[in-house]
Each structure stands twice: as structure tokens, then as C-alpha cells.
Amino acid sequence: MANSFLSRRAEIIQSIRTFFINRGYLEVDTPIRLPCLIPEAHIEPEQSSGWFLQTSPEMCMKRLLAAGHREIFQICRCFRRNERGSRHLPEFTMLEWYRVGIDYIDLMAECAGLLRFVATRVDCPDRSAAALVAQADWQYLTVQQAFALFAPVSAEQALAEDSFDEILVRDVEPNLGRGRPTFLHDYPAALGSLARLKNGDNRVAERFELYVNGLELANGFSELTDADEQRLRFIRERALIEGQGRQPGPMPDRFLADLGELQSAAGIALGVDRLVMLLCGARSIDEVVAFTPENL
Numbered sequence: 001m002a003n004s005f006l007s008r009r010a011e012i013i014q015s016i017r018t019f020f021i022n023r024g025y026l027e028v029d030t031p032i033r034l035p036c037l038i039p040e041a042h043i044e045p046e047q048s049s050g051w052f053l054q055t056s057p058e059m060c061m062k063r064l065l066a067a068g069h070r071e072i073f074q075i076c077r078c079f080r081r082n083e084r085g086s087r088h089l090p091e092f093t094m095l096e097w098y099r100v101g102i103d104y105i106d107l108m109a110e111c112a113g114l115l116r117f118v119a120t121r122v123d124c125p126d127r128s129a130a131a132l133v134a135q136a137d138w139q140y141l142t143v144q145q146a147f148a149l150f151a152p153v154s155a156e157q158a159l160a161e162d163s164f165d166e167i168l169v170r171d172v173e174p175n176l177g178r179g180r181p182t183f184l185h186d187y188p189a190a191l192g193s194l195a196r197l198k199n200g201d202n203r204v205a206e207r208f209e210l211y212v213n214g215l216e217l218a219n220g221f222s223e224l225t226d227a228d229e230q231r232l233r234f235i236r237e238r239a240l241i242e243g244q245g246r247q248p249g250p251m252p253d254r255f256l257a258d259l260g261e262l263q264s265a266a267g268i269a270l271g272v273d274r275l276v277m278l279l280c281g282a283r284s285i286d287e288v289v290a291f292t293p294e295n296l
Contacts, residue, residue: 004125005288009276011122013075016095016272019117025071025097030060032077036250038194041240042165044081045249046090052249053079056269057096058194059255062223065098066261073097075272086284087215087274090293098267103222104195104206107266108183111210111218112138114270115181119279126281133181133212133279141176142186143204150175159188176211184209194230195221210270212278220268227259 017027037045037052038059046053054060057074064072078094099107115133124130147155151171158164176182185208189197192205206222224230231251238248276288286292 005276005280005282006290008122008125008280009288012118012276012279013272015118015121016075016114018121019114020073020097023071025073025099026069028061028064028069028072028074030054030057030064030074030076034059036252038252038255039234039237039241039248040193041237041244044246046079046081055080056094058267058269059252061096061098062262062265062267063255063258065100065263065265066258070100071098084293086286087277089273089285089289092285093272095270095272096267098223098265100263100265102266103264104185104208104220104266107220107222107268108140108185108208108210111220111268111270112181115217115275118275122279124279124281126279129213129278129281132179135180137180139177139180139182141182141184143184143188144186146172146176146184155188159190164188164191173211173216174214177213177215181210181212184211192224192233193221194224194233196224196226215274215278216271217274217278218268218270220266223262223265223267225259225262225264227256230259231256 020027032054033048033051034054035051037055043055045055056078057076061072061074073096075093075095077091079091081090083090119130119133143155147158151158151167153167155164158167176184186198186204187207189203189205192207195205195207198204198206208220209216210218234251241248273285273288277285280288282288
């Protein structure tokens with residue numbers, strides 16, 4: 001990483017901390033190595049002596065929420081196998097935050113507030129990206145609307161043909177966040193992950209992703225707090241993992257037991273390396289980290 005990017009990265013991370021501390025959030029530090037993870041068919045975890053390196057701090061952070069902590073954030077290292085490219089690293093830095101008593105609409109507003117705060121307080125090399133993030137007029141598109149605008153088929157048809165992810169990446173994502181940041185929200189229920197279904201419309205989940213200049217930065221949702229429903233979703237994910245020829249890890253039973261104690265809440269994961277990449281005008285994620293895997 002160039003010296004200028006290294007110093008900007010530090011400034012961005014410090015400004016993130018300042019934002020949350022000013023809002024009364026507690027910074028937490030949870031284990032990186034765990035006996036089980038949330039089963040996710042699209043993510044392959046890294047093993048460590050029979051346990052796993054975290055792909056996200058989500059599970060432990062939600063257990064802290066269930067234990068009574070109301071507003072928490074963490075900046076930490078996460079690990080995912082077979083993820084390498086100009087926007088991906090197998091070891092990367094994640095920001096996650098969770099708050100009791102809000103939903104995904106409130107969380108989108110807070111996410112926008114964070115990025116505006118960072119963009120206006122850090123001397124970013126790419127002033128155009130900083131100005132884009134700092135503006136007040138952000139775009140909100142449902143998944144259905146985005147597919148109608150940019151995809152050759154509807155979101156429903158893409159799901160039915162098992163081509164949703166392919167079409168999203170190829171046709172939809174490159175068009176998002178152009179001219180203003182875009183929240184892509186209201187995902188099909190089948191792609192709800194750990195999100196609750198929308199009040200009054202159980203065809204969609206209260207989930208969103210944030211895009212700026214075609215770059216996905218964050219994934220958040222209103223938290224599903226029904227442990228029985230979450231277990232059923234995990235069972236389906238484990239079946240998909242087995243269908244890929246992989247062995248799923250143990251079921252996260254302690255997480256599911258604690259989930260029943262969780263109040264209404266919302267949470268989000270934001271890629272810190274990608275945010276630095278955006279604000280520094282870097283063409284590759286390799287430019288904004290101190291070391292890449294190939295240089296170790």
C-alpha cells in the first residue's frame with residue numbers, strides 16, 4: 001500500500017470509531033476462532049484446528065444484544081476461502097454494528113449518516129467519490145424495481161431459473177450507485193438470510209445492500225428473532241452446502257437459544273477495505289491494505 005493510502009485508511013477507521021462513540025455505541029471485541037458458524041451456502045469458511053475462523057462477527061454480536069447490550073459496533077478481521085479478486089480478499093476488515101429498537105429503514109438512515117460523516121471529515125484523494133457520498137439525495141430501489149430497470153428478466157423469473165445471483169452481478173450491480181449512492185432493498189423472501197420478513201408482505205425480507213459507483217459496500221437487515229424459523233433456514237442452508245459437496249459445520253445451537261431473547265433490532269456489515277478503496281479512488285483492493293496474501 002502507498003503511504004498516502006495507509007494514512008488515509010487510518011483516518012477513515014478513526015472517523016468510523018468517532019461516529020459510533022459520539023452516538024453512544026459500545027465497541028466490542030469478540031472471538032475470531034469459533035467452534036461453529038452461521039451456515040451460509042455462498043460462503044466457504046477457513047478451518048483452524050477443527051474450529052473455524054469467523055466469516056463475520058454477527059453470531060457473537062447478536063448474542064451480546066440478547067444479553068442486554070443495546071448499541072454495539074466492532075471493526076475486525078474476517079476470513080473467507082476462495083475469495084480473491086480486485087474487490088475481494090480472503091482476509092479482510094469488516095465493520096459491523098447492531099442496535100436494538102430500530103428496523104432496516106432506520107438502519108439505512110444511520111448508514112448514510114456514517115458515510116457522510118466519514119466523507120466530510122477525511123481528506124479523501126478521490127473528492128468526487130467523497131462528494132457523491134456526502135450528498136443528501138440517496139436513491140432507494142427495491143430489488144423488483146432494479147431488475148425491471150436493468151435485468152433481462154424479472155427478479156421472480158431469475159429466482160425460478162436459479163440465475164438470480166448471476167444476473168444481479170452481471171446486469172444490475174454495475175448500474176447501482178451511479179450519480180448517487182443506492183440502497184437496494186426488499187429482497188425476495190428466499191434470500192432473506194437472517195432478516196425478518198416484511199410486515200404485511202411476506203414475499204420480501206427487510207434486507208438491503210448499499211452500492212456506490214457499482215461497488216457493494218454493505219449488507220444489512222431487520223433481524224429475524226424467531227429461533228424456530230431461523231433454525232429452518234439454517235437447515236436449508238446446510239442442505240445446499242451438502243449439495244455443493246462440502247461438509248457443513250455444527251449447528252450453532254447456542255446462538256439459536258439466545259436468539260429467542262433478542263428484542264427487535266437491526267444490524268449491518270460494511271466492508272472497510274472497500275470503503276477505503278472508494279474514498280481513495282483505488283482501482284484494486286490490493287492498493288488499500290498493508291499486505292496482500294501474495295506478499296506474505
